[in-house]
Amino acid sequence: MLLLENVQKSYREPSGAPLAILDVPHFAIAAGEQVVVRGRSGCGKTTMLNSIAGLTTIDSGKIEIRGHNVTAIRNEAVRDRFRAENIGIVFQTFNLLAPFTALENVMLGMTFASGRADAARARGLLERVGLGHRLHHKPSALSVGEQQRVAVARALANRPVLLLADEPTANIDPAHQQQIIDLLRASCSEENIAMLLVTHSDEVSDQFDRVEQLEKINRVGQGAAV
Numbered sequence: 001m002l003l004l005e006n007v008q009k010s011y012r013e014p015s016g017a018p019l020a021i022l023d024v025p026h027f028a029i030a031a032g033e034q035v036v037v038r039g040r041s042g043c044g045k046t047t048m049l050n051s052i053a054g055l056t057t058i059d060s061g062k063i064e065i066r067g068h069n070v071t072a073i074r075n076e077a078v079r080d081r082f083r084a085e086n087i088g089i090v091f092q093t094f095n096l097l098a099p100f101t102a103l104e105n106v107m108l109g110m111t112f113a114s115g116r117a118d119a120a121r122a123r124g125l126l127e128r129v130g131l132g133h134r135l136h137h138k139p140s141a142l143s144v145g146e147q148q149r150v151a152v153a154r155a156l157a158n159r160p161v162l163l164l165a166d167e168p169t170a171n172i173d174p175a176h177q178q179q180i181i182d183l184l185r186a187s188c189s190e191e192n193i194a195m196l197l198v199t200h201s202d203e204v205s206d207q208f209d210r211v212e213q214l215e216k217i218n219r220v221g222q223g224a225a226v
């Protein structure tokens with residue numbers, strides 16, 4: 001379902017010299033599979049997720065999602081559309097749109113993918129994440145945990161094949177972290193969505209069957225001082 005082959009990504013040092021971050025010969029996950037990615041700070045986990053999402057362009061190699069070579073999509077609008085239709089993203093900082101209500105935030109993502117928003121599904125998703133009583137609240141009027149639950153509902157709105165979650169519980173108080181993880185796992189299982197989750201937490205990664213250490217799949221990290 002997701003395949004990375006010989007993916008290389010570098011940034012530029014302030015001096016202009018290339019700064020190699022990723023060199024991943026092979027990484028794949030199956031439909032519906034739930035995988036954790038771990039690694040030391042700065043080893044390239046967010047860069048890998050952003051590359052898969054098409055938010056960052058890679059230097060060379062190939063990323064396939066559902067058999068589509070997304071690396072070959074050069075047109076930004078087409079790439080945005082592919083992302084909206086196939087990938088759900090949950091960020092550490094939620095990235096909700098402040099002027100809009102919880103319901104509108106979920107529906108806006110739908111409009112972007114298909115041109116129309118399914119209000120009933122958006123409502124259903126918000127009920128599913130326990131926010132049926134907060135549909136018309138704006139992000140500033142929601143607790144931090146509630147904001148992340150809206151972000152989860154938004155990420156699921158378009159029935160993606162892949163959900164990318166970048167430290168989704170990093171800003172959530174410990175009492176509510178497990179709730180977000182349970183929600184992500186159950187929602188992905190129910191809709192056969194593959195999940196790639198970045199976390200620093202042992203407690204979270206212990207719950208997953210497959211945990212990948214980025215330094216092991218990334219040649220750049222191998223042998224690096226920790």
Ligand SMILES: Nc1ncnc2c1ncn2[C@@H]1O[C@H](COP(=O)(O)OP(=O)(O)OP(=O)(O)O)[C@@H](O)[C@H]1O
Nearest residue numbers: 011012013021039040041042043044045046047048
């Ligand atoms: N736009 C950029 N230009 C130059 N260097 C960058 C840029 N973005 C990230 N980096 C560097 O690339 C490296 C990888 O960053 P990335 O955010 O992918 O790491 P990470 O593994 O997600 O880290 P953390 O666990 O701390 O969130 C870091 O050393 C960072 O300083």
